[in-house]
Amino acid sequence: MGTPLEPREEQVEEVLDRLYEEYPDSTISLNYSNRLELLIAVILSAQCTDERVNEVCADLFETYETPEEYANAPQEELAEAINSITYYNSKAEYIRSSCADIAEKHGGEVPDTMSALTDLAGVGRKTANVVLQHGHDVVEGIVVDTHVQRLTRRLAITEEESPTKIEQDLLDVVPEDDWQQFTHLMIDHGRATCTAINPDCGDCVLADICPSEKGDGDVDLASGEAW
Ligand code: SF4
Numbered sequence: 001m002g003t004p005l006e007p008r009e010e011q012v013e014e015v016l017d018r019l020y021e022e023y024p025d026s027t028i029s030l031n032y033s034n035r036l037e038l039l040i041a042v043i044l045s046a047q048c049t050d051e052r053v054n055e056v057c058a059d060l061f062e063t064y065e066t067p068e069e070y071a072n073a074p075q076e077e078l079a080e081a082i083n084s085i086t087y088y089n090s091k092a093e094y095i096r097s098s099c100a101d102i103a104e105k106h107g108g109e110v111p112d113t114m115s116a117l118t119d120l121a122g123v124g125r126k127t128a129n130v131v132l133q134h135g136h137d138v139v140e141g142i143v144v145d146t147h148v149q150r151l152t153r154r155l156a157i158t159e160e161e162s163p164t165k166i167e168q169d170l171l172d173v174v175p176e177d178d179w180q181q182f183t184h185l186m187i188d189h190g191r192a193t194c195t196a197i198n199p200d201c202g203d204c205v206l207a208d209i210c211p212s213e214k215g216d217g218d219v220d221l222a223s224g225e226a227w
Helices: 008-022 035-045 050-063 067-072 075-081 088-105 114-118 125-136 146-154 163-173 176-192
Strands: none
Touching: 008 163, 008 176, 035 050, 035 088, 035 125, 050 075, 067 088, 075 088, 114 125, 125 163, 146 163, 146 176
């Protein structure tokens, strides 16, 4: 069990320093070549691996290009094209509806504000933040996915539980310049070392400042339960 630095701002700074060193090329792992492809890839990535999404999108982006093409695609046809993705039926509906709105209300362009994006079907704050950051270079929040949620709790950076509350809490303690990279670093560390089940604490660069470290600690602060 490591000892987190206090106050939380110092813990965040130390975590960031070490993870920047560990993952110097950390960035989004979805493949896309324009804002519409980014939006669609992010909608598809909910509860699904980026690897699977990239495989499906390689063909999908060849078949459909414009918002109108997605909006006018029959539901069964689009669902079939993405049927190896979790919740593919719902996601096909979201994509068709979002693309209809983009074509009709936004002149065919993916919107560049949080409120317009979150008005689109299937687009929550997390998806909107990714699209704003990587599609429009607008950073106005921190993307909180399952890795960010788990690691920030394990590392005693937050005690909040829901992604929305965690994001609000993080905005107070993570330097604004790091809002975008914070997510990517957490995701990289969550995939490589601090996995949901059986994290590799023995090989973790954060072990001495992590109160969930398994050595002689017995609680996973992400769940609040014993390891
Ligand atoms: S791998 Fe272990 S020590 Fe490292 S951040 Fe995760 S719980 Fe803490």
